[in-house]
Amino acid sequence: MTIATKIEEAGFRPASRIAAIGVSKILQIGARAAAMKREGLPVIILGAGEPDFDTPDNVKQAAKAAIDRGETKYTALDGTPELKKAIAEKFRRENGIDYALDEITVATGAKQILFNAFMASVNPGDEVIIPTPYWTSYSDIVEICGGVPVLIPCDAEAGFRLKAEQLEKAITPKTRWVLLNSPSNPSGAAYSEADYRPLLDVLLKHPHVSLMVDDMYEHIVYDGFRFVTPVAIEPKLKERTLTINGVSKAYAMTGWRIGYAGGPKAMIKAMAVIQSQATSCPSSVSQAASVEALNGPQEFLKERQASFKHRRDLVVSGLNAIPGIDCRTPEGAFYTFAGCGGLIGKTTPAGKVIETDADFTDYLLEVAHVAVVPGSAFGLSPYFRISYATSEAELKEALQRIAEACGKLA
Numbered sequence: 071m072t073i074a075t076k077i078e079e080a081g082f083r084p085a086s087r088i089a090a091i092g093v094s095k096i097l098q099i100g101a102r103a104a105a106m107k108r109e110g111l112p113v114i115i116l117g118a119g120e121p122d123f124d125t126p127d128n129v130k131q132a133a134k135a136a137i138d139r140g141e142t143k144y145t146a147l148d149g150t151p152e153l154k155k156a157i158a159e160k161f162r163r164e165n166g167i168d169y170a171l172d173e174i175t176v177a178t179g180a181k182q183i184l185f186n187a188f189m190a191s192v193n194p195g196d197e198v199i200i201p202t203p204y205w206t207s208y209s210d211i212v213e214i215c216g217g218v219p220v221l222i223p224c225d226a227e228a229g230f231r232l233k234a235e236q237l238e239k240a241i242t243p244k245t246r247w248v249l250l251n252s253p254s255n256p257s258g259a260a261y262s263e264a265d266y267r268p269l270l271d272v273l274l275k276h277p278h279v280s281l282m283v284d285d286m287y288e289h290i291v292y293d294g295f296r297f298v299t300p301v302a303i304e305p306k307l308k309e310r311t312l313t314i315n316g317v318s319k320a321y322a323m324t325g326w327r328i329g330y331a332g333g334p335k336a337m338i339k340a341m342a343v344i345q346s347q348a349t350s351c352p353s354s355v356s357q358a359a360s361v362e363a364l365n366g367p368q369e370f371l372k373e374r375q376a377s378f379k380h381r382r383d384l385v386v387s388g389l390n391a392i393p394g395i396d397c398r399t400p401e402g403a404f405y406t407f408a409g410c411g412g413l414i415g416k417t418t419p420a421g422k423v424i425e426t427d428a429d430f431t432d433y434l435l436e437v438a439h440v441a442v443v444p445g446s447a448f449g450l451s452p453y454f455r456i457s458y459a460t461s462e463a464e465l466k467e468a469l470q471r472i473a474e475a476c477g478k479l480a
């Protein structure tokens with residue numbers, strides 16, 4: 071059921087721009103799991119899209135100091151000069167790319183960056199190429215802005231990565247953007263320089279197509295994977311690339327709501343027009359905290375990475391030990407996206423046939439009391455996503471329950 075139908079039933083006439091947007095399966099599962107928990111059932115929720123660490127202390131202190139200095143008023147529209155300087159320095163230091171201050175924008179989370187960018191650039195019918203599985207907000211934001219998401223399936227065999235031939239085939243005269251996310255939510259797959267190169271070569275041949283890259287999980291990569299962002303590989307694409315990042319995942323700052331991007335000056339200016347009528351500016355206190363996050367000590371990132379890697383290995387090996395489940399080892403982020411094709415067609419003890427990945431995840435919630443998200447929620451089946459940003463004890467318990475529940479399928 072779409073949001074529009076639901077609201078209309080309640081007597082309100084919604085705008086057509088939300089007509090095609092469905093209630094997120096992730097939210098539905100989360101609500102169901104939370105209700106079961108309230109009923110006293112021992113539900114383990116492996117759906118969180120945020121690190122289980124706390125915001126670093128130096129960042130909290132910087133926010134308190136900003137309040138005490140009186141930095142509690144509106145700031146410059148798309149970011150304070152201090153934060154833009156810290157972001158420019160971050161791009162130079164960590165990514166080897168140069169963005170001037172007027173090529174940088176700051177918003178209330180990377181989500182608002184995406185929103186500003188599509189609102190500022192997409193006309194009705196413009197196409198946005200999105201490899202699947204994808205973070206569901208991508209297609210919903212594109213649709214709200216009047217664009218047409220063009221979803222390209224990239225399965226586990228392809229490493230959940232878009233191939234150059236697929237990109238070439240998907241580009242039409244109406245293509246406005248290609249949106250790439252590495253490491254990916256939900257698959258954890260990441261593009262190396264060698265993976266990116268053929269895609270960037272395709273884009274060089276199509277000057278009417280712009281590139282949006284979401285580098286949100288840059289700092290959560292494993293096994294020596296070398297993170298790289300497209301503009302560093304192909305500077306010729308800088309004039310039509312928007313490089314998106316933020317402090318939410320790397321610095322465990324999801325609630326502070328700061329995201330940022332580097333891009334062509336004209337694009338950044340257009341995004342500011344949208345932001346000026348939406349939020350006026352990002353939170354002053356959160357911007358001060360983000361300056362400290364980017365300029366302060368970075369060593370803890372490695373420690374957190376090691377902790378996530380330990381949990382990734384636990385989940386991947388636990389899942390692969392279950393007959394019928396096949397889990398690729400992700401290069402980054404804190405998600406696994408495992409195949410459950412081997413369980414489709416099996417029957418539960420209650421006599422229900424598992425026909426889809428959503429049937430499987432419903433079964434896990436009902437019988438094992440473990441909440442995970444079906445691949446269909448991210449545009450690719452039959453898979454399911456686990457977020458392992460939770461305690462090792464909970465992960466072990468969840469894996470045991472999943473294995474037991476799978477063992478009962480006939």
Ligand SMILES: Cc1ncc(COP(=O)(O)O)c(C=O)c1O
Binds near residue numbers: 179318
């Ligand atoms: C791939 C990806 N990009 C962007 C975001 C949004 O981040 P922010 O908290 O900065 O809005 C998320 C959050 O889940 C994400 O998974």
